[in-house]
Amino acid sequence: xxxxxxxxxxxxxxxxHQGVAGFAADVEGRIAAACEAFGCEVVRGTEPVTSSxxxxxxxxxxxxxxxxxxxxxxxxxxxxxxxxxxxxxxxxPLLLFSNIDPTYPGMVGMLAxxxxxxxxxxxxxxxxxxxxxxxxxxRLKQLVAAAHAVRSLEGSTFARVGGRSMGMYTAVxxxxxxxxxxxxxxxxxxxxxxxxxxxxxxAHQAVAGREWLEKNAAGVHYDGKKLTPEILERQVxxxxxxxxxxxxxxxxxxxIKGQPExxxxxxxxxxxxxxxxxxxDWEGPKAPVICATENDMDGALTMQIMHKISATPVLFADVxxxxxxxxxxxxxxxxxHATWFAARSEDPxxxxxxxxxxxxxxxxxxxxxxVHHLAAPGEVTLARLSxxxxxxxxxxxxxxxxxxxxxxxxxxxxxxxxIWPHAFTRMEAxxxxxxxxxxxxxxxxxxxxxxxxxxxxxxxxxxxxxxLDA
Numbered sequence: 001x002x003x004x005x006x007x008x009x010x011x012x013x014x015x016x017h018q019g020v021a022g023f024a025a026d027v028e029g030r031i032a033a034a035c036e037a038f039g040c041e042v043v044r045g046t047e048p049v050t051s052s053x054x055x056x057x058x059x060x061x062x063x064x065x066x067x068x069x070x071x072x073x074x075x076x077x078x079x080x081x082x083x084x085x086x087x088x089x090x091x092x093p094l095l096l097f098s099n100i101d102p103t104y105p106g107m108v109g110m111l112a113x114x115x116x117x118x119x120x121x122x123x124x125x126x127x128x129x130x131x132x133x134x135x136x137x138x139r140l141k142q143l144v145a146a147a148h149a150v151r152s153l154e155g156s157t158f159a160r161v162g163g164r165s166m167g168m169y170t171a172v173x174x175x176x177x178x179x180x181x182x183x184x185x186x187x188x189x190x191x192x193x194x195x196x197x198x199x200x201x202x203a204h205q206a207v208a209g210r211e212w213l214e215k216n217a218a219g220v221h222y223d224g225k226k227l228t229p230e231i232l233e234r235q236v237x238x239x240x241x242x243x244x245x246x247x248x249x250x251x252x253x254x255x256i257k258g259q260p261e262x263x264x265x266x267x268x269x270x271x272x273x274x275x276x277x278x279x280x281d282w283e284g285p286k287a288p289v290i291c292a293t294e295n296d297m298d299g300a301l302t303m304q305i306m307h308k309i310s311a312t313p314v315l316f317a318d319v320x321x322x323x324x325x326x327x328x329x330x331x332x333x334x335x336x337h338a339t340w341f342a343a344r345s346e347d348p349x350x351x352x353x354x355x356x357x358x359x360x361x362x363x364x365x366x367x368x369x370x371v372h373h374l375a376a377p378g379e380v381t382l383a384r385l386s387x388x389x390x391x392x393x394x395x396x397x398x399x400x401x402x403x404x405x406x407x408x409x410x411x412x413x414x415x416x417x418x419i420w421p422h423a424f425t426r427m428e429a430x431x432x433x434x435x436x437x438x439x440x441x442x443x444x445x446x447x448x449x450x451x452x453x454x455x456x457x458x459x460x461x462x463x464x465x466x467x468l469d470a
Contacts, residue, residue: 002144002148008028009070069147070094094122137383171442193458256272263360331424355371357370358372381445397428
């Protein structure tokens with residue numbers, strides 16, 4: 001649950017404050033009610049700030065509650081140095097909010113405080129208007145979601161299971177920079193842990209997972225070579241091994257190298273990656289755990305941010321192919337997509353009814369099941385953190401997943417790796433802009449439009465936002 005702190009500022013003259021205190025309290029109450037209405041826990045100041053001493057004391061008290069977003073509320077004129085003192089005692093994302101009322105100069109107070117903070121280099125967002133207006137309330141909700149995503153990174157741990165996969169520079173982040181910029185620790189885990197722990201998974205768990213997949217998937221296409229009941233159970237065991245690694249290490253999100261060691265000599269981790277990202281498995285509902293294949297650290301970080309904003313699973317895909325005649329992209333990867341994307345249903349059976357488990361192709365000698373399905377249609381936001389000359393940037397575009405008639409779907413999927421999961425995507429970014437600018441081979445997506453939230457995340461993190469569809 002996001003947590004919001006609210007600190008109201010007022011005039012430093014006692015006689016003026018007494019005349020506006022009721023109005024200030026009413027505005028603060030309406031902001032608090034709006035935040036609570038969209039699911040926030042609200043922590044409020046004990047009284048409006050009317051002195052430097054109160055500014056420091058109240059800001060420290062609110063900061064101790066670790067709000068995701070701290071709102072400095074300006075319903076009336078407030079002495080700007082109060083805000084300076086409070087901002088220095090405030091950790092994390094900061095929002096200056098002012099009502100627009102001709103009777104009370106709250107807007108003047110916000111501008112005076114904001115200008116002072118700009119001079120001192122204290123970054124902040126600004127919002128103005130009646131919080132009960134739809135547009136103002138929607139913008140506040142965006143900022144809360146963005147701040148929650150940013151703050152949730154702090155103190156988290158990423159498990160890097162294995163090293164760099166297949167020479168991908170774009171998949172490897174710097175551990176010191178992750179701690180400095182995002183507050184994330186990186187735990188190095190050898191892939192041998194998956195192999196070792198898989199052998200310790202009780203047989204009944206492996207059988208239960210296999211039977212659940214056989215019962216609920218649209219098809220499990222055993223071939224007696226690359227995919228057998230024994231190999232599928234090995235993939236189920238790998239999933240449980242990853243769950244144990246996550247639990248024992250108190251891991252928040254993760255990446256698995258996979259290629260080439262596991263895919264050549266053990267089994268593919270497609271089942272593990274798909275169901276870690278899903279909100280369910282054969283044991284029932286669960287929270288998704290963001291997991292990126294090929295140990296893509298910046299991909300996993302992008303996914304974690306998008307997940308914290310959207311609360312849905314996040315797509316991980318290669319930018320596999322572009323169909324010029326249709327003007328669409330085929331986003332696919334070797335089984336990584338969460339099965340939730342097949343129908344976007346809260347009912348696992350509905351999603352699994354559109355999922356086929358096919359034997360892996362010659363890329364992966366160890367075999368296993370590829371998790372094949374076609375992403376359900378709808379509006380999406382596509383994004384990716386990448387680095388240009390060492391500096392992070394977030395590249396973003398809006399788009400839509402599309403689905404066609406069965407014949408066309410089959411024809412398009414069979415032009416690449418049919419057995420992998422696919423997402424036919426119409427991006428708002430032009431093909432020329434995308435291919436000339438995009439900074440990685442992997443891309444990520446969630447349903448709906450979260451471009452506003454991602455923009456705020458970038459400002460809070462002091463990262464450039466590049467709109468590829470601008």
